[in-house]
Amino acid sequence: MSEIREVIINNDRLATDEYLVNMGPQHPSTHGVLRLLVRLEGEKVLNVQPHTGYIHSGIEKMCEAISYPQIIHLTDRMDYLSAHMNNEAVALCVEKALQVEVPDRVKYIRTIMDELSRLASHQLWWCVFGMDMGALTTFFYGLRDREKILDIFEETCGARMTVSYSTPGGLMFDIHPNFQKRVKEFITYFRTKLPEYDKLLSGNVILRERAEGIGHLSLKDAIDFGVTGPSGRASGFSCDMRKHHPYSAYPFVKFNEILDHRCDTLARYEVRILEMYESLSIIEQLIDNIPEGDYAVKMKGVIKLPEGEFYQRVESARGEFGVYIVSDGKKNPYRVKFRSPGFSNMFALNKMAKGHKIADLVAIMSTLDLIIPDIDR
Amino acid sequence: MTNEELQSYLTERFPEAEIKPGPQYVEMIVTNAALNKTARQLKQLDEISFDYLFCLTGVDYAENMGIVYHLDSTVHRHMMVLKVRTADRVNPVIDTVSDVWITAKYHEREAYDLLGIHFNNHTDLRRLFLDDGWGFPLRKDYVDEVRIVER
């Protein structure tokens, strides 16, 4: 019935040669259970309405009933591709509220893990983007390389995706003795594979023709819609939290914020590819200099935050991730809000896809890199 | 601007609003009547130009509802918090700011969905995640005997 409702809400009837298509909730390119109500004229997209909530799990409500260390494992399950960044955001927020200073070792390890997660996320994005474009081989190349990062995670954190590695006050474990060796091996390995990504897909004339000038999102719109992360930076929106509000070990490393002013699908693609190079260089700067020390500071058995409101912004693989905790002094938060990057990014889809073809809609959606649990929470 | 500068500027510019230094950001509490106008000015004034709304949170404060706007300026790189509280808790009504920051349109839909806060002048106020007829789960008095297990 929602189709009919849609038409009435928009208060304009479908013209004779227009039709509505439900893309999703089960559709190969929505990467989960997102439903897009697409209004089409032939192949041309006239309007896209995202419908969410198919996997709304009430994480914010659940957080109100559990203690701060327990929140961590729920944030894993929101944006499962940047699980470590989400963990870190909560941990940093709690540490900020308690005014706990963690050892440098923790900061370094957290940053390395952040960048590894970002690499893994961008690799998965790359292979899925290729698949959405119809190049199925990229999918396996991307997963092949991501597997190596997941192995590193598994060895150190005990889990491959839902790592739960950062806890308030430090880390769950110290790094595994093999960690540095394996990360270095991975960097040398991936530096040989990344140019292959470019050869296979970035340079390909079909991809460039399909991506260039498609899905324009101007800088003003990007800020207005709150499109952050690589998608926002491709519109020239300087929104890298690592640069503007450095946390963990980011003040100690040199890196560039990748900005692109072409605002199209190709720009979003290239920003992510360049970010992979940047992540590699960040890890290289840190991996040999992990200082000795404790991997966690001693926290109280029951963590109680002082009364007040605390906000922590971090840069997840998809954009700005924010944790807003309202505390009333008890051991569980009064209200938790997760500002998830995908939520804001997704609603810019209509703006970007209007007037393009169905195939472009798929490509644009792919470059926004949506993770549905991140949106639905 | 630093937080102190920002605070003095805001105090001077918005005399009717309540402005206080928060633990992280400058906080400004306005009434619902002044919300939309204040928001527009916060965005448009060149000295502050808060053009990027990065978080909009609805909070159930037991006696009333509140909306917390976290604002960032991409020009000056300073941040502030704008707060507004509703008069009523059961049927809270607040003016929309979606005509100022487009992203608020969707965050407000989320707040409407989960907290039942009604936004005036919102063009497309529908539930975002949950079905029609569902309760408002983030309210403190929300009861769901089937799905919520108390420990």
Add this chain to the structure above:
Amino acid sequence: MAFNIYDFTTLTHSIHVGLAESFSPVVATTIEWIIVGVTYLLFVALFGLFLVYAERKVCAAFQQRLGPMRVGPWGLLQTIADFIKLLMKELIMPRKADWFLYNIAPFIVIIASFMAIAILPFAPGLQSFDFDIGIFYLTAVSSVGVIGILIAGWSSNNKYSLIGAMRSGAQILSYELSVSLSLLTMVVFAGSMQFSTIVEGQRDAWYIFSGHIPAMIAFIIFLIAGTAETNRGPFDLAEAESELVAGFHTEYSGVKFAMFFLAEYINLFIISAVAATVFLGGWMPLHFGNLESFNHVMDFIPPVVWFFGKVLFVIFIIMWFKWTFPRLRVDQILTLEWKYLLPINLVNILLMALVVLTKFHF
């Protein structure tokens, strides 16, 4: 003739004579039809299954995988198991689908493929029809399949299917042009439309070598346009998985889906076989001008092996395309045809005519 030993003419002729002696002419002809039909059916079914297996293994190798490994040694029986599964599956029809058209569409597609396969010369004497307008017939028949696809998309009562069918229609209509024109280039060179004459003409050198530059351009264009005509990646817009779920065959299941699936692989075979016949000499062995001993060794490899070797080579190239490139967009697919392939093709025909007129070929 060196490859007389492999000539099938004597075999087919003796069957014909034997039948004609034992039965009345009508019965004999009917029996011949049945024999030929059953042979083609068996061949197509088995070769189709083989191609599906080959595709899965080849793409696995491109993607650093192993592919099917479970059913039979190296997964050899996988496609047979899949086929049995498809045969046993329930046929589900959308409630508001057009019953007649929905059911007839897969047959149209597969019949068109069978009709095209009839013209191909597999080996000397192993060809059911030898028209003097063979190439003309082939281009005509191979575009009948699109009617089936259009009907399938229309009758399924599904928007995705309809979009897929419309895309397929636009695509095949335009690429038919390129296929015909690139074949026409070779007809200009060969001076005949008859397949047996074309193959016979490549006794000394394959056309792709003797026709040098224009033949090579025509070959590349034929490969591109042929891939587009079989609806394979990177031109698989009609069934674009990430956009249209499965395109025109979204609503088909069981054996009807199997027919579409099989037709796709038969079409792949036909396009490759035509490319092999017209450009790479069909069943003709590889001969070089005056290397007598080399040519003699080559003659000992049976023509059937030559033919299928060439076909598999072309199929491999087409698979290589598919597993490397992203899919084109619908407007780009038409741009590629009308702005690139068609003008190049037209210039190429002129070039070929010039080559033929000036006898500047080997």
Add this chain to the structure above:
Amino acid sequence: MKSFIEYIVSVFKGLWTLLVGMKVTAKYFFTPWNHVTQQYPENRDTLVMFERFRGEVIMPHTENNEHLCTGCGICEINCPNGSIEIISKSILTPEGKKKRIIDQHIYHLGMCTLCNLCVKACPTGAIVMGQKFEHAVWDRALLTKVLNQPGSKIAEGVKE
């Protein structure tokens, strides 16, 4: 004329980028021994998980059927989703004092998110993360396990 040259150049440039891509895939095609497939059930014998891998919560027992669990219930408090239930009983020690010991350590694997908080919180190190990862069962009730073995008792010298 200029646009015509651009047209020709664009054709060749486009073809070149396609060939570059085909070279990458061809490289992998012709080195099929570098495949990354793991044939899972066949390689079960050689498959070793990392030592920290979190498969399930287990309670190690010694050969005398002794464990380290005092039944204090800290793991139960720390579990975010209630997958641990401690049922304790009181017994009389030989000295004649009443003492609460563990009766059943019930663990619902179906609810567990393997967050490691219980293992981290356990004061005696009685529960650890196991390496088993093949948890599929036909009956959901089988996912509820009692971690302490029947007849087991607490090891000597464990601080309460």
